[in-house]
Amino acid sequence: xxxxxxxxxxxxxxxxxxxxxxxxxxxxxxxxxIDKNPYPSTYKPFPSVTTAIRGATVLTGTGAQLDGASILxxxxxxxxxxxxxxxxxxxxxxxxxxxxxxxxIIDVHSHLGVYASPNQESLSDGNEATRPxxxxxxxxxxxxxxxxxxxxxxxxxxxxLQILPGSANLIGGRGVTLKNVPSRTMEGMKxxxxxxxxxxACGENPKRVYGKKSGPSTRMGNMAGYRKAWIxxxxxxxxxxxxxxxxxxxxxxxxxxxxxxxxxxxxxxxxEILVHNHCxxxxxxxxxxxxxxxxxxxxxxxxxxxxxxxIADLLAKEHICSAMWADWWGFKLEAFDGVDENIPMVASAGxxxxxxxxxxxxxxxxxxxxxxxxxxxxxxxxxxxxxxxFEWLTLNPARxxxxxxxxxxxxxxxxxxxVIWSKNPFSVYALAEKVFIDGALMYDRDDPNxxxxxxxxxxxxxxxxHQ
Amino acid sequence: xxxxxxxxxxAATIFLMASxxxxxxxxxxxGTVHTLGKQGTIKNATIVIEDGKIRAVGQNxxxxxxxxxxDATGQIVVPGSMHSGSQLGLSEISMTRxxxxxxxxxSPFTASFDIRYGLKSDSVVVADNRRHGLTHAITQPSxxxxxxxxxGYVISLTxxxxxVYGTGPMIANPAKAGNRSAGWTEIRLILxxxxxxxxxxxxxxxxxxxDDFLLKDYDxxxxxxxxxxxxxxxxxxxxxxxxxxxxALKKDYGLDLILSGAVEAWKVADALAAARIPVIIDPEENLxxxxxxxxxxxxxxxLLAAAGVQFAISPRGMATNHNAFMINQVAGLAVAHGLDxxxxxxxxxxxxxxxxxxDRDFGSIERGKIANIVLWDGDPLEVTSxxxxxxxxxxxxxxxxxxxxxxxxxxxxxKRPFTYH
Numbered sequence: 001x002x003x004x005x006x007x008x009x010x011x012x013x014x015x016x017x018x019x020x021x022x023x024x025x026x027x028x029x030x031x032x033x034i035d036k037n038p039y040p041s042t043y044k045p046f047p048s049v050t051t052a053i054r055g056a057t058v059l060t061g062t063g064a065q066l067d068g069a070s071i072l073x074x075x076x077x078x079x080x081x082x083x084x085x086x087x088x089x090x091x092x093x094x095x096x097x098x099x100x101x102x103x104x105i106i107d108v109h110s111h112l113g114v115y116a117s118p119n120q121e122s123l124s125d126g127n128e129a130t131r132p133x134x135x136x137x138x139x140x141x142x143x144x145x146x147x148x149x150x151x152x153x154x155x156x157x158x159x160x161l162q163i164l165p166g167s168a169n170l171i172g173g174r175g176v177t178l179k180n181v182p183s184r185t186m187e188g189m190k191x192x193x194x195x196x197x198x199x200x201a202c203g204e205n206p207k208r209v210y211g212k213k214s215g216p217s218t219r220m221g222n223m224a225g226y227r228k229a230w231i232x233x234x235x236x237x238x239x240x241x242x243x244x245x246x247x248x249x250x251x252x253x254x255x256x257x258x259x260x261x262x263x264x265x266x267x268x269x270x271x272e273i274l275v276h277n278h279c280x281x282x283x284x285x286x287x288x289x290x291x292x293x294x295x296x297x298x299x300x301x302x303x304x305x306x307x308x309x310x311i312a313d314l315l316a317k318e319h320i321c322s323a324m325w326a327d328w329w330g331f332k333l334e335a336f337d338g339v340d341e342n343i344p345m346v347a348s349a350g351x352x353x354x355x356x357x358x359x360x361x362x363x364x365x366x367x368x369x370x371x372x373x374x375x376x377x378x379x380x381x382x383x384x385x386x387x388x389x390f391e392w393l394t395l396n397p398a399r400x401x402x403x404x405x406x407x408x409x410x411x412x413x414x415x416x417x418x419v420i421w422s423k424n425p426f427s428v429y430a431l432a433e434k435v436f437i438d439g440a441l442m443y444d445r446d447d448p449n450x451x452x453x454x455x456x457x458x459x460x461x462x463x464x465x466h467q
Numbered sequence: 468x469x470x471x472x473x474x475x476x477x478a479a480t481i482f483l484m485a486s487x488x489x490x491x492x493x494x495x496x497x498g499t500v501h502t503l504g505k506q507g508t509i510k511n512a513t514i515v516i517e518d519g520k521i522r523a524v525g526q527n528x529x530x531x532x533x534x535x536x537x538d539a540t541g542q543i544v545v546p547g548s549m550h551s552g553s554q555l556g557l558s559e560i561s562m563t564r565x566x567x568x569x570x571x572x573x574s575p576f577t578a579s580f581d582i583r584y585g586l587k588s589d590s591v592v593v594a595d596n597r598r599h600g601l602t603h604a605i606t607q608p609s610x611x612x613x614x615x616x617x618x619g620y621v622i623s624l625t626x627x628x629x630x631v632y633g634t635g636p637m638i639a640n641p642a643k644a645g646n647r648s649a650g651w652t653e654i655r656l657i658l659x660x661x662x663x664x665x666x667x668x669x670x671x672x673x674x675x676x677x678d679d680f681l682l683k684d685y686d687x688x689x690x691x692x693x694x695x696x697x698x699x700x701x702x703x704x705x706x707x708x709x710x711x712x713x714x715a716l717k718k719d720y721g722l723d724l725i726l727s728g729a730v731e732a733w734k735v736a737d738a739l740a741a742a743r744i745p746v747i748i749d750p751e752e753n754l755x756x757x758x759x760x761x762x763x764x765x766x767x768x769x770l771l772a773a774a775g776v777q778f779a780i781s782p783r784g785m786a787t788n789h790n791a792f793m794i795n796q797v798a799g800l801a802v803a804h805g806l807d808x809x810x811x812x813x814x815x816x817x818x819x820x821x822x823x824x825x826d827r828d829f830g831s832i833e834r835g836k837i838a839n840i841v842l843w844d845g846d847p848l849e850v851t852s853x854x855x856x857x858x859x860x861x862x863x864x865x866x867x868x869x870x871x872x873x874x875x876x877x878x879x880x881x882k883r884p885f886t887y888h
Contacts, residue, residue, distance in 0.1 A: 119756045148755055204562075313880050329870065330592060330789035332562040339874040349880060361751050361784070368796065368850045375851035380878060428799030428850045460761035466753040467765050467804070 031247045032255035034240075034263060036272065039140060041190035043179055045438035050074045052087040053420060056096025061103035061394040061409035065387035071101055073416035076438035081410045094434070100424055102390055103409050104159025104417035104435065105366050106397035108276070108323045109303050109356035112150055113143035113163055113178075113186070117360065118456075127166035128173060132210050133229045135198065136260035137173035139165045143186040148466075149360040151452040154180050154443045155467055156364035157425075157432035159417040160191060162401055164303075167201035167278040168209040170216070170225045174264055175199055175276055177401050179437055182452045195402040197300070198268050200226065202279035202288060203334050223287060230295040233265030240266065274300035274402050276323075280334035282310035289318055301400040303356065305346075306338035312349030321352035321400040325362070326369040326376075343370075343392060344377025344384060354396045366393055371426035386426050415439075492517050493861060494530040498539025498842060501809075503546055503817040503831035514544070516838040519861030524832055537842070537856055537863065545847050546816040546831055547602025547624075547839035547859065548795055551747045551781040551823070552701070552727055554788040555606045556586040556593050556622060556630065561788070571611035577682065578637065578689035580617030582608050588628040592789055595868035597624040599792030600847065600854045602839035603829055605635045605819075607701075609787075613682070614654055615639045615690065618698070621825055623839060625859050635823060636699035636725060637690065641709070651712050657681050658720050661690040699723045699823065701747075706759030707734040714742045725822055728783075731762040736774030745777040745822040750801035752783075768814065769805030779819035780811065799848035811848060837861075 051073045058069040058081060072080040072087060080086070087093060114126035125142035128134040143163055153161065158180050165172035175197030178189040202222065211217035216225050239256035246253040267273035275292070279285050279302045292299050301321035302308060306329065308315055308322035315322060324346070329338030339345075347353040355370045357363035374389040398408025407415040416439035422431045435443040444450040451464035493516040500512040502524060513528040514521060530536060557569035568585025571577060586606070587593075607619030619635035641650030660680050664687040670676050671684060680687065692698035702713050705728040714735075717724040726732065729746035732739060739746065750768045755761045764770075771778045780801060786793040798811040806814075820830025828837045838861040845852035857864050876887075 117754045117756050118758065118760075152753060309874070309877050312877075327793075328785060328790060330560055331785060333560050336560050337873055339870050341874050341878075345874070345877065360754055364753075365800065368800075371850045372796075375853070379853055380874065426851060428796055428848060429803045431803055457755060457761070460755070465762070465764050465766075466755075 028252050029255075031244070034258070036267070039138075039187060039190075041192045042185065042187040043181070043183075043190055043192055045076045046181065046440035046442065048073070048076055048416075048436075048439035048441070050088060050091040051094065051436070051439065051441075052091045053094045053096040053099075053101055053418075054087070056099045056101040056420070057424070058410065059100065059102045059387050059390040059425075060411070061390055062411065063385070063388045063391055065385060069101075070096070071410060071418065073418065073436065073439040076416055076440070078410055078412055078414050078416050078418075080412060094420070096420065098423070099433070100421040100430070101410070102157070102419050102421065102425060103394040103407070104419055104437065105157045105393045106401065106408060107153070107158055107161040107357050107363050107366060108301060108354055108397040108400050109358045110153075110161040110163055110363055111166065111358070112153065112161065112360060112363070113145065113147045114139055114165070115360075116144045116147035117149055127168040129166075129168040129209050131214065132170045132206055132216060132225050133261065134165075134169050134173050135171045135229070135262070135264035137165060138176065138196075139163045139174060139199075140176035140186050140190070143176065143178070143189075145183050145186055145189060146454040146456050148454045148457055149363070150180055150182070151454060152360065152466065153363045154435055154452070155432060155445070157367065157419040157421070157435055158363055159419070159435060159437050160398075160401075160403070160407060161363070162197055162276070164197065164199045164276060167199070167205040170201060170206050170222055171229055171265070172199040172201060174273070177403065181437055181442060191403060193403075193406065196264075196267065196273045197276045197401070198264055198273050200275060200277045200288075202277065202284040203281060204332055205278070219284065223291065226291060227294070229265060230291070230297075233262055233269055234295065236262035237266045237269050268297045269295070271298065274298075274400070276301055276303055276400070278303045280304050280306050282307040285311060286314065289314070289320070300402070301352075301354065304335075304358070306335050306342060308351070309339060309342045309345035310337075312346045312351050315346065316349045316351035319352070321354050321396060322346050323354040323356035323397070323400065325358070326355065326372040340372070340376040341380055341382065343373035344382040347384060347388075347392065348377070348382045352396050352399060353392050354400060355392045356397070367421075367425040367430060368428055371428075374426060386424070389426070492531050492534035493537070493838070493858070493863060494534045495537045495539050495544060495840065495842065495856075495858075496530065498542045498544040500524065500544040500832055501546075501812060502833060503813060504833035506833070512544070514832060514840065516840075516858070516861045519838055521832060521834055521836050521838050521840075523834060535863070539842050539856075542855055543843040543845065543847055544832070545812060545841055545843065546829075547841045547857070548600050548792075548815045549779075549819045549829065550601060550604040550787070550791045550794055551779045551819045552619075552783070552787060553604045553606050553781075553791050554609055555596060555604050555624065555791060556588075556590050557582055557606060558788050559587065559590060559592060569607075569609040571608055571617055573612065575683070576617065576686065577611045577613035578615035578617060578686040579683075580608055580611055582606065582617060583620055583631060586620075586622070586630065588630060589626060591869040593624050593626050593630075595789070595870050596792045597626070597857055597859060597864055598854065598866040598868050598871070600795060600841040600843070600857060601792050602841065602857065602859045603632070604791065605823060607635065607638050611643075613686075614641055614643045614650065614657070615682075615686065618689070619701070621823065621829075623837070623859055625862070632825065632828070634698070636701045637693045638701050638703075640703040642703070647709060651716075653681065654716070655719075657690070658694055661687045661694045664688075665691045665694065693722065694720065696721050696723050699725055701725045701727050703727050705730040705757070707731040707762065709759060710735045710739065714738055714744060717742060717744060730760045730767065732776065732778075733764065733767045733770035733774075734762055736771055736776050739771075740775040743777075745779070745818075746771065747779045747781055747819070747822070749783040750780060750797050750804065750806075765800070765804040768801035768811070772806055772810050777818060777822060778814060779822050780814040781819070795848050796850055799850065802848060808848065
């Protein structure tokens, strides 16, 4: 009754005079808009000086190798890369003779901070394994910035990393992209402007975790679980879209009820949150591709993807990245078909290939993993240059994370996330000597003053003793 | 139909075995041979292998007529790598009920648990590690419901039912007792009781001994060679404190001890050297994963070498079975962090052979030893190098595995339509 009267009132007011509309608007509740960034980044680049690296072998991250080249970083950005660049007076100049310079490595799949060292139950915060769909949880709320793993990763040249929830759940929650910097808070590491990720998982893990509980217990059960969630998300999105449309049309409508889980899924349907899909088997990836089409969303990357080489053509056509290990295999049935040439086979089909770690040890030597993949590819005639292969570590993960316009290659205007290597990084003997993030020298192997030591390690070991 | 499949399988097996059949005499000529023996590194060397054993090594070695000859010009020839704590041949796929034979958990056995019965001779995991340059290994139980896991075995990666060379060490993990205090209390009590059991075996069997032994009589029987110092005991320990306890244990019980893990060994390196206790380490360990690993460092290997501790390198975690071949990579990692290259190569070849007391037959390219030899197209510790020949017990194996067959099937996706041919 009341509702009808109100509607009539609105109609009457509308028909009266334009001047009165604003009065009506004031009378209405303010339009409810979901805050998409309630835990905003407080990251500020560390202090930097104008720095030039001269005479190095530069892998640009865009496929090119420049010998005897220089790079100039100023105000946290890359200003110039090339053979004959002008180095301004007063710039700090580093002799790059014999050194290799690359973009900072980006690990698209890490659990640092959510499965921190020490490996204790009380720090096991990566899987909200209480129900199969937990799109409401955000990995950033589990990230422990004190994880000593971050300090190990920087010594391996990691400048950016995505922290994902684990793979126990069909939809495990949101991932967060971080700058690899020491910080008291997660917010202080958060990559400004990076979109959120949504972790989904195919196959064995959800089946294993829920098979004897609530289910799903089968792969078809997995599919039903995702699809039900997407159907709900479509309805939720429609409610919000209708509300916004009607409100903007001046109608006095009530905002739909907030649902944290659905917020994340709606973010995907709106193209704002990128899907990172743990999936091993080729046939399951194909199912996931069909499902993405069914519900009109995009899969940014399949993770682990040990069978991507079987459908590399399909992945190229769909523009979906594969984030892979170089040679891990056999640790479960769905990883039995892993081959040493997966990464170069995916790349040679024209699909986006990424080297990822998923591991606090592997993240420290991702360059070696890329080197193995590169070399194994060459052995079977997949001839990539080292410059091309370095994209697997930098620009391609940046693409999958939606930050390729900001970092991932040594191009003018991008963040100065840069690594100086002791030698060709496609070697087991190469070490990251200096690591810059936004132009600031965050790690210098020759200067113990730059070593980080987390609070947790104080009193147990000497700073930098781990390396 | 089923019969046919089986026949085909048998035929395939015979074919594979025939293709790996022992050539009577095999020679390798022209390579740079790191013998790891007294002859050091020999350029343009010739190796003659007969009946699976090395007959001659040197620059002026005559190749007998009729020998199969491998031209190793431009290649690096080294002893095959040895993993010092694997589950090779004991698991095809982890995390499945089928094919995992390495754990005595939920069985009535601890020290007497015997993996020899569970070895899989045609394991594709063994074949894949072999093509990457691993030729022999300690394969050992991974767990049990007690401190003692059972004995490991020395195997050559032949992929044949006769892969076992001999019994290896007894494996024990004091941490299984629940905490460190309980672990060392229990291990000492067990060793005391095994000694008692050994001396009073007939009384114990008749039920006249104490009835509160910590272990069953059959598990105590399995530990008799350990307390007599005739079988090596591998203790899994990491912290400097636990390593000190292990040193005391060796002194008190006269054990032939090897430590595995040993993440903080560098902190007690001098004491380890003095006690002549060798260690097996994974140079990748540099995270404070637990309070016993707070001193984890990439420099462990280099520091142990400097202190004169005998050590072998073997990767752990993911790399004790499917990815055991990462052993060369982690040895290279140790070099990147200060270990001498020759010491690193030794730590995956001769040192483990010595540590496990099998260097009469393994670990170097010397006359009389078993011909487990690998040819590389570059530095064998470098991640971009590949094996070109892998010779196990004198057989030059094809560098194929289930994984290379899979790769080859999908290498050219432009064949349409796809079929499983």
